[in-house]
Amino acid sequence: MTATRQFPWDHPRFKSWIAVGRACQVMNQVLAREIATLDIKPPHLDILVNLYRFEGLTQQDLARKLLVGRSNMSMLLPQMEKRGLITRRGDDNDRRVLRLYLTEDGRALAEKAMEIQTKVIDRMMETSTLEECMSVANVMERLTAALLLRDGR
Numbered sequence: 001m002t003a004t005r006q007f008p009w010d011h012p013r014f015k016s017w018i019a020v021g022r023a024c025q026v027m028n029q030v031l032a033r034e035i036a037t038l039d040i041k042p043p044h045l046d047i048l049v050n051l052y053r054f055e056g057l058t059q060q061d062l063a064r065k066l067l068v069g070r071s072n073m074s075m076l077l078p079q080m081e082k083r084g085l086i087t088r089r090g091d092d093n094d095r096r097v098l099r100l101y102l103t104e105d106g107r108a109l110a111e112k113a114m115e116i117q118t119k120v121i122d123r124m125m126e127t128s129t130l131e132e133c134m135s136v137a138n139v140m141e142r143l144t145a146a147l148l149l150r151d152g153r
Contacts, residue, residue, distance in 0.1 A: 048110035
């Protein structure tokens, strides 16, 4: 007796998974093109936005928020520091800890970049109602949380 082979594309949720992945890729490509005018790439934008929102993160905290390894951070942060976008300062309570802050130039660049990012998001999401947008967000947050939990994070 021959077992019926099941391919990924036969799985009922495959279309959704592919659609989300493709949307993410297209969004990153468009965003990368748009923010290139500021001489930054999406990973730089992620760092700028997070330090704008959460001043004083450690490199480890930032890596955890961005779901990347500390080695990725250790490549990008020195570049950004050299450009005068971020600064590292010692922690008041623990001298071993360095905290990350945006400089004035970094804050200004973050604001320009966030404006571009918001316009890109608006353009890409304009065919969806606010309710649809929130529904997609809720499902993606739930899936992300479940995957992270299963991955032990």
